[in-house]
Amino acid sequence: MKQPVRVAITGAAGQIGYQLCFRIAAGDMLGPDQPVVLQLLEITPALGALEGVVMELKDAAFPLLADVVATDDANVAFKDADYALLVGAKPRGPGMERADLLAENGKIFGPQGRALNDHASRDVKVLVVGNPANTNALIAQAAAPDLDPRNFTAMTRLDHNRALAQLAEKTGRHHASIKKMIIWGNHSSTQYPDIRFAESEGEGLAAGVDTGWYRDSFIPAVQQRGAAIIKARGASSAASAASSAIDHIRSWALGTPDGDWVSMAVPSTGAYGIEPGIIYSYPCVCEGGNYRIVEGLDVDEFSRERMDATEAELREEREAVASLL
Numbered sequence: 001m002k003q004p005v006r007v008a009i010t011g012a013a014g015q016i017g018y019q020l021c022f023r024i025a026a027g028d029m030l031g032p033d034q035p036v037v038l039q040l041l042e043i044t045p046a047l048g049a050l051e052g053v054v055m056e057l058k059d060a061a062f063p064l065l066a067d068v069v070a071t072d073d074a075n076v077a078f079k080d081a082d083y084a085l086l087v088g089a090k091p092r093g094p095g096m097e098r099a100d101l102l103a104e105n106g107k108i109f110g111p112q113g114r115a116l117n118d119h120a121s122r123d124v125k126v127l128v129v130g131n132p133a134n135t136n137a138l139i140a141q142a143a144a145p146d147l148d149p150r151n152f153t154a155m156t157r158l159d160h161n162r163a164l165a166q167l168a169e170k171t172g173r174h175h176a177s178i179k180k181m182i183i184w185g186n187h188s189s190t191q192y193p194d195i196r197f198a199e200s201e202g203e204g205l206a207a208g209v210d211t212g213w214y215r216d217s218f219i220p221a222v223q224q225r226g227a228a229i230i231k232a233r234g235a236s237s238a239a240s241a242a243s244s245a246i247d248h249i250r251s252w253a254l255g256t257p258d259g260d261w262v263s264m265a266v267p268s269t270g271a272y273g274i275e276p277g278i279i280y281s282y283p284c285v286c287e288g289g290n291y292r293i294v295e296g297l298d299v300d301e302f303s304r305e306r307m308d309a310t311e312a313e314l315r316e317e318r319e320a321v322a323s324l325l
C-alpha cells in the first residue's frame, strides 16, 4: 500500500463537499491503492455540521481513509496538502452585482491562496470549484507567489461532461465513447462548448448534426444546464459537480487516455491568442501528474468569436479584482 496523500476540501459540509468526501475516501479520485487523509475546512458556524460528516466518514469504515481533520483554520486544512479542492464560496445574494460577488469571494480566496502558499506541499494541485471559479482561482494564485502558478486550475469538467451527455443523446452514441470534446473559456454562460473535433469510434460527429441544432440548441443547453438543474431539483448540481471535480483531479494526477483530452481551466499561456495569465478553459492532455494545453487546433470564424467573447468576460472579471492581484 502507498503512503497516504493529503486532500484538503473547503466547504466540506456543503452539498458538493458532502459528496466529495465519501467518493474520495472510497478511492474514486486517486485509485484503489492510494490511502488518503481528508483535511476538511468549514466556516466556524458550520463546524457542527462538519462534525456530522466526520462521524459518517468514520461510520463508513473506508479502508483507504487514513485520517480526517476537521477545522475552521485554513492554515491547518492546507498543511502539507497534496491536493486542494476549493469548493466553499460566497453565493450571489439578492441584488448583488458581479463586481460585489467577486470582491466578496476575494476575501475568501486571497487568504486561502496565502495559506496554501505557506503550508501546502510545493506540488499541491489546486482545483477551484466555488464560483466564479476561474477568477477565484486567479485570486488564490496571486496570493501564492511561492507556488508554481500552473498548480492553480478551475473546474469546467462538469460543462465538458454535460456536453458529452447532450451530444450522446443527439447522436445515439454512448457518452463514454465520445472523445475530444472542448469547453473553451469561463465556467459561466459565455463558455463555448465546441464539438468540431468530437469523435466516437474514430468517426467525427460534427458533420452528422446540423449547424442549427449545434448553435441554437446544444450550445445554450450546455451553457444553461446549471439553471435547468436548479429549476428541476430546487437545488444546484451537487453530485454531478462532485463527480466532475473527481474526474478533473483524477485526469490531472493519473493521466488522460491516449487519443483523448479533457477540458481544464488553466493559466493561459497565450495559446490561441488568449490573454496570458487569465484562467481559461482549454483542451488539455495530462501525463505524469502534469497537464499541457492541446495546441494547433484549427479555429474557424464562429469559434473565434465565441472564444473571444468568453475571454472578454474573464478580462473584465480580472479588471474587477485588480486590487487583489
Ligand code: NAX
Binding pocket: 010, 011, 012, 013, 014, 015, 016, 017, 041, 042, 043, 046, 087, 088, 089, 090, 091, 108, 128, 129, 130, 131, 132, 133, 155, 156, 158, 159, 187, 226, 236, 237, 238, 241
Ligand atoms: P453549499 O452552499 O451547499 O456549500 C458551500 C459550503 O461552503 C457551505 O457549507 C459553507 O459553509 C462553506 N463555506 C463558505 N465559505 C467558506 C470559507 N470561507 N471557507 C470554508 N468553507 C466555506 O454550496 P455547494 O452546492 O456545495 O456549491 C459550492 C460552490 O460550487 C458554489 O460556489 C457553486 O456556485 C459552485 N459550483 C461550481 C460548479 C462548477 O462547475 N465550477 C458547478 C456546481 C456548483 O454550482
